[in-house]
Amino acid sequence: MESITQKRCTLCAKTFPATREFFGHYARNGNFKSNCRECERARVKAWRKKNPQKATFIKSSTL
Ligand SMILES: [Zn+2]
Known part of the structure; x- marks a missing residue:
């Protein structure tokens, strides 16, 4: 089973899976x-x- 890294938003302090569905990403470095x-x-x-x-x-x- 693959575990997804959790990432915490620095603004609302909520934790979401660190995927592109929940976090935007920089086109330059990904x-x-x-x-x-x-x-x-x-x-x-x-x-x-x-x-x-x-x-x-x-x-x-x-x-
Ligand atoms: Zn947030």
Whole structure:
């Protein structure tokens, strides 16, 4: 039986399996981010609110 490494989110302190399902990862080196997807989403949302012009630019450049 394969055991999945658990990883703790540094923001919400919840523990999730260290998989791409729960943690985003850096495209450059493949390492998982220190915060879970949910916190990452909240972080990005807050950032977009703070930087609406930049967020619009990123959105239009990635779509
Ligand atoms: Zn989290």
